[in-house]
Amino acid sequence: MxxxxxxxxxxxxxxxxxxxxxxxxxxxxxxxxxxxxxxxxxxxxxxxxxxxxxxxxxxxxxxxxxxxSRSEVLTAVFDRVTAETDAALDAARLDELPAATGLLRLLDVSWEIADRYPGLRHADPPPADRKEEAEQHRPITERLERIARRGQESGEFARDAEPRWLAAATVALGHAAGAEVAAGRMTPAAAADALRTGVLRLYGAEADAEV
Incomplete structure (x- = not known):
């Protein structure tokens, strides 16, 4: 003892x-x-x-x-969805696809995940500073920039816009499409089709690119 x-x-x-x-x-x-x-x-x-x-x-x-706070709960929710998006885009192996095909595949994968949580289109994202917002969008924007550069180098995309701007504009169009669905003005399928068409035009790509 x-x-x-x-x-x-x-x-x-x-x-x-x-x-x-x-x-x-x-x-x-x-x-x-x-x-x-x-x-x-x-x-x-x-x-x-x-x-x-x-x-x-x-x-x-x-x-x-x-x-x-409730805002911090929302931040955790959006962080969870960000991580899921990141993993799904890794699995899609976008860098191994032609640029225009990879671009459409990225849009489709991202939209599929958004469709798993349709109510989150109605939820107000938590307030974030620019660093936090950039981190939330990182899985999308980094890949979009790489795809844009590859497409411009290969001639699949027009060369008159900076890849970083194209990435930011694509994210903005995605938010706009989601807002139209949330407001009931478009169905998810119609918004997804409009997003694909609008992004291809934004990049100066052929409209018949396929996933």
Whole structure:
């Protein structure tokens, strides 16, 4: 029996798993909250923190412990969708396709993911500074710039616009198409077709490019 005042030897297992368990529990809670928010906001863009907490099976206080405001919950949701988009675009291997084909494939993959969460078109994105906004768009813009350069070098695209500007304009057109769907003025299919046509014209590409 240890004498009074003695300490457990360095490296003792006593109580050491507790911090790991707490971290694991915290990660599970965060994941459950974001899962619930993605699902719920996809159905009800106006869903409250209380509703998100109930869907996640946690208390409102638990949500606020991880995300101090509803805006931060939204940021986590959009970060989740950004990561999913990034993975899907990696899997599409766009750099191995002809530039115009890769451009259309990027639009289709991005639109397919947006269609998985139709309610998020109605959800107001959280306010972000320019750095945060650029990071959210990074999976799209970096690939668009590469595709634009390749297409200009190969002659598939016109050379009278900077690739960075083309990338920014493409993102803006994507937001406009999503807004038309959210407002009920276009169906998702019609908006997707209009986006493809508009982007090909923007890049000076042939309208008969195929995925």
């Amino acid at each position: 240890p004498s009074q005042g003695s300490r457990e030897p360095a490296g003792s297992a006593a109580d050491r798993p507790a911090p790991r368990r707490r971290r694991a529990d915290a990660e599970r809670s965060r994941s459950a909250i974001v899962d619930a928010a993605v699902r719920l906001l996809g159905e009800r863009p106006e869903a409250s923190v209380e509703a998100i907490a109930a869907a996640a099976g946690v208390t409102r206080q638990t949500v606020y412990a991880h995300y101090p």
